[in-house]
Amino acid sequence: MEAFVGIDWGGTYIKAAVLDSKGKIYKRKVFASEELREKKAFIRTLKDFIAGLDKFNLKGIGIGAPGIINIKRGFIYYLPNIPGWENFHLKTILEKELKIPVFIDNDANVFALAEARLGAAKDVQRAIFLTLGTGLGGAVIFNGQILEGEVSASEVGHVPLSLDGKLCGCGARGCIETFVGNKYLLKRYAQLKKDKGKVSEVKEIFERARAGEAQALIVWKEFSIALGKFLAGMINIFNPQKIVFGGGVSKAFSIFKPLVWQVIKKQAMWPQAKSVKLVRAKLKDAGVIGAALLAKENIGR
Amino acid sequence: MEAFVGIDWGGTYIKAAVLDSKGKIYKRKVFASEELREKKAFIRTLKDFIAGLDKFNLKGIGIGAPGIINIKRGFIYYLPNIPGWENFHLKTILEKELKIPVFIDNDANVFALAEARLGAAKDVQRAIFLTLGTGLGGAVIFNGQILEGEVSASEVGHVPLSLDGKLCGCGARGCIETFVGNKYLLKRYAQLKKDKGKVSEVKEIFERARAGEAQALIVWKEFSIALGKFLAGMINIFNPQKIVFGGGVSKAFSIFKPLVWQVIKKQAMWPQAKSVKLVRAKLKDAGVIGAALLAKENIGR
Numbered sequence: 001m002e003a004f005v006g007i008d009w010g011g012t013y014i015k016a017a018v019l020d021s022k023g024k025i026y027k028r029k030v031f032a033s034e035e036l037r038e039k040k041a042f043i044r045t046l047k048d049f050i051a052g053l054d055k056f057n058l059k060g061i062g063i064g065a066p067g068i069i070n071i072k073r074g075f076i077y078y079l080p081n082i083p084g085w086e087n088f089h090l091k092t093i094l095e096k097e098l099k100i101p102v103f104i105d106n107d108a109n110v111f112a113l114a115e116a117r118l119g120a121a122k123d124v125q126r127a128i129f130l131t132l133g134t135g136l137g138g139a140v141i142f143n144g145q146i147l148e149g150e151v152s153a154s155e156v157g158h159v160p161l162s163l164d165g166k167l168c169g170c171g172a173r174g175c176i177e178t179f180v181g182n183k184y185l186l187k188r189y190a191q192l193k194k195d196k197g198k199v200s201e202v203k204e205i206f207e208r209a210r211a212g213e214a215q216a217l218i219v220w221k222e223f224s225i226a227l228g229k230f231l232a233g234m235i236n237i238f239n240p241q242k243i244v245f246g247g248g249v250s251k252a253f254s255i256f257k258p259l260v261w262q263v264i265k266k267q268a269m270w271p272q273a274k275s276v277k278l279v280r281a282k283l284k285d286a287g288v289i290g291a292a293l294l295a296k297e298n299i300g301r
Numbered sequence: 302m303e304a305f306v307g308i309d310w311g312g313t314y315i316k317a318a319v320l321d322s323k324g325k326i327y328k329r330k331v332f333a334s335e336e337l338r339e340k341k342a343f344i345r346t347l348k349d350f351i352a353g354l355d356k357f358n359l360k361g362i363g364i365g366a367p368g369i370i371n372i373k374r375g376f377i378y379y380l381p382n383i384p385g386w387e388n389f390h391l392k393t394i395l396e397k398e399l400k401i402p403v404f405i406d407n408d409a410n411v412f413a414l415a416e417a418r419l420g421a422a423k424d425v426q427r428a429i430f431l432t433l434g435t436g437l438g439g440a441v442i443f444n445g446q447i448l449e450g451e452v453s454a455s456e457v458g459h460v461p462l463s464l465d466g467k468l469c470g471c472g473a474r475g476c477i478e479t480f481v482g483n484k485y486l487l488k489r490y491a492q493l494k495k496d497k498g499k500v501s502e503v504k505e506i507f508e509r510a511r512a513g514e515a516q517a518l519i520v521w522k523e524f525s526i527a528l529g530k531f532l533a534g535m536i537n538i539f540n541p542q543k544i545v546f547g548g549g550v551s552k553a554f555s556i557f558k559p560l561v562w563q564v565i566k567k568q569a570m571w572p573q574a575k576s577v578k579l580v581r582a583k584l585k586d587a588g589v590i591g592a593a594l595l596a597k598e599n600i601g602r
Binding site: 068126140142147148149150154155156158171174225226229230232234236237238239267269271272 | 369371378427441443448449450451452455456457459460461462463464471472473474475476526527530531533534535537538539540541542567568569570571572573576
């Protein structure tokens with residue numbers, strides 16, 4: 001059996017797994033991201049993990065990395081939340097160390113690949129994928145392939161929705177991420193509550209909204225209007241068949257979906273709007289599955 | 302020699318031409334759009350034109366239409382500025398009448414195809430094309446192909462740049478078109494001039510800006526900020542190698558390019574921004590050339 005290693009490189013955990021070509025997981029291991037912040041530790045740990053996989057017919061390694069990647073060269077431009085990795089030839093170095101093909105892409109693209117092949121969008125050719133969390137990650141599948149240039153593009157979270165707007169982590173102002181990212185929702189909620197009954201997690205705003213609390217409902221309404229507007233633009237551009245919502249904030253899907261849909265119907269062009277469905281992501285292990293698929297689909301390409 | 306008919310269906314003129322497979326024009330004819338508003342007149346006129354082309358080895362007809370098209374079926378959803386064409390099977394009907402393959406796409410896509418194959422973007426695989434005029438038409442070439450789904454997508458003019466904003470011709474609010482379209486520029490200029498020294502054409506605002514008039518410069522500055530912001534989002538999504546500006550308003554390219562570029566550098570992610578060039582469209586007859594190429598590239602597909 002041909003096997004692939006999938007690495008899901010997140011802000012808190014780095015998950016590694018061995019999978020077959022159909023995405024079935026045979027072995028997994030989880031590392032604390034904090035311990036692998038240094039390049040040396042990261043590479044050594046990965047090397048040790050691979051060394052213990054003798055019994056598998058390992059064909060390649062795929063990595064979903066939290067940053068801006070040159071896909072063709074497997075080169076990291078930068079990781080916004082992990083300093084020290086700027087302009088690093090990760091693919092070249094790992095292939096030399098591990099003697100096995102390595103492929104690297106942005107985490108959102110890898111998530112999209114998993115959901116497109118085996119999850120919520122496996123029946124369609126064109127879909128938009130959002131990971132709603134601290135930021136807004138995103139990816140596009142077009143004609144069955146991840147939309148990407150040299151750079152791990154389809155950075156949909158950094159499409160502006162305002163001429164000025166709040167400062168975004170990317171350095172620009174008014175990106176859609178500043179309307180729907182976790183920390184902006186928490187801040188807006190605190191503002192509406194006048195700092196009485198502040199919460200530290202978005203899921204509490206979700207629960208309070210479900211209980212009918214006015215301020216919590218306002219947060220989701222504003223969230224939905226911004227997200228719907230933004231998605232209307234994406235729908236006009238890509239004519240997608242599905243929009244797939246993943247990430248922690250997508251747990252509030254039942255609250256925001258009807259509102260988002262209302263905005264889309266009003267804002268998007270109807271021939272494009274009528275053929276799109278809003279759905280939740282399906283896979284529990286999309287990160288490692290997508291990373292393994294990245295390796296599988298790129299070997300010999 | 303294999304020949305193709307290209308039809309450039311504009312708001313004022315309908316241009317028809319016979320071209321070879323390399324885009325060389327052998328015969329042309331121009332009709333007033335007004336006279337062909339009715340479907341019957343349009344079809345009859347096209348039939349007469351084709352009937353006079355006996356000496357050519359005609360392989361197909363391509364049409365760039367000013368509206369929302371189902372590309373696969375050659376079906377017109379609607380033409381925003383020409384009533385009476387809603388839900389019309391133009392391809393089916395023309396093929397029956399003319400006994401020759403017919404292909405229909407949106408005019409912006411057809412313009413992009415011409416510039417991508419023979420014009421300003423013939424050396425790149427990923428480019429964004431804008432037609433700056435009454436509205437903002439646009440198209441995307443990705444991996445050498447027009448980005449399109451079922452519908453003549455890549456409707457980039459209808460990406461929102463504001464949560465509320467002005468009402469757009471498409472029915473939505475705050476589309477980028479409402480920041481950079483002709484009529485919005487004229488209105489804004491009139492407002493700045495307090496209705497003294499109003500103009501009726503955008504090129505006059507361009508000339509006055511070149512002469513250093515303060516209000517005219519403000520119009521171009523606002524135009525450039527909006528266009529630059531919008532393009533930064535497109536650059537983050539598509540990682541294009543070129544952005545090609547066509548349409549009447551692109552005559553002001555020398556005025557707005559430096560400003561647009563400043564905004565892009567500030568707003569777009571740098572790995573994507575560093576590899577993009579802003580250029581003017583090159584072809585004089587992009588409309589008919591692109592339409593002919595549409596036919597050529599789709600025959601036998």
